[in-house]
Amino acid sequence: MAERTLPADLQVDLIFPQNDTTYAPTQWFPVVFGVKNLDAVWPMGISLSVYVIENEYSKIRRGPDWKYELASLNFANALNSTMPGEYFSHIAAVNMTNGTTSSYTVGWELDIRHRCFDNGTDRKEDGPWDGWSNSPNGHAHRAIKFHTAPGAQLPDIEATANSCLEPGVGYSTAVRVTKMGETHWKYPAETCPWLETDIKPSKCAFQPVAKELAANVSEVILSKMRCKEGSWQTITAPCPREKSTASSLYSVGVGLALSFVFALCNLLSI
CATH class of the missing domain: 1.20.5 (Single alpha-helices involved in coiled-coils or other helix-helix interfaces)
Structure with missing residues (x-):
């Protein structure tokens, strides 16, 4: 079992797709998150919810059944990761087999189940929920929009991770874990962190592992298409x-x- 190394800044970035960018549609379209320092703060109740919706649909033309995923980010992610050091990845994938020209929204939210406070209290004074979320206003997900069109640029995970964009509200968040305690109002007790929430995410946080990240995405997408090799960006049908x-x-x-x-x-x- 790994030991915590505190204080540590937990950072999660939506690396791909990028906001307001047009890509060529692919059979499986990846939604790629980078997670940094998960091993330093685990064990801790952390979850990442992700959804993708098509923006251009009507009552006549029903939108496709896009992905909604609630993933628990825990040490299993670290054990199964092929990323080096403190870097981990979470990859969701949307079946875009019939995708042509359209617009999509990716919404996401990082939650920490419980939180401790320096004044000795365990709960927020304004409600029963005692956790923390990176939601911009307490209710909405962080979100970006992207587009697809035949002939547009092919998705390139390595180039995107290397592009080193400034951290933005829609696709980057960080929180500092300073120490850990336990909840006293629950039985059995659960861990709860002391947090600093005014942390600015690091720029270029995942540039050092851009190549490994792209390889992870390729492995996941090719597996979904039952293919052992090839470029997932240009494969148009599942392998036999x-x-x-x-x-x-x-x-x-x-x-x-x-x-x-x-x-x-x-x-x-x-």
Whole structure:
């Protein structure tokens, strides 16, 4: 089990797609988050909710069933990560098989389930919820918009991570964990952090791992398309399913059985 290294700044960036950018539609379109210092603050109740909606639809033309995902960010992310050091990634994917020219919104929210306060209280005075969220006004998700159109630029995760944009409200957040305590109003007690919430996210936080991040995305998307190799940006259909050995043996067995029955019927008819 890893040991906390506090104080530490937990930073989460929506790396891809970028706001107000047009991309060529792909069969599976990735929504890529970078997470920094998760290992330094774990264990702690952290979740990341993500949704993608198509903006251009009407009652006549129903919008597609886009992804909504609530992911628990925990040490399993660190153990399963192929990213170096304190860097981790979370990758959601939207099935955009029929995507052509359209506009989309990505909304996301980072939540910490419980929070401790220096004055000895455990809850916010204005309500029963005792956690923290990066929501800009306490209710709405942070959001960006992007577009798709045939012939537009292909998604490039490595180039995007290397572009080193200034952290923005829609796609970057950071919070400093200074120390940890326990809730006393819940049984069993749960961990709760002391937080500094006026932290400015670091610029270029994920530039050092741009190549590894792109490789992670490629692995996830190719797996969803059942492909072992190729460029996920240009693959337009899932790769054929591989026939398992068991299925092949079953087919051979059925064929032999039918041959035996056919031969037996011929013998009985003589």
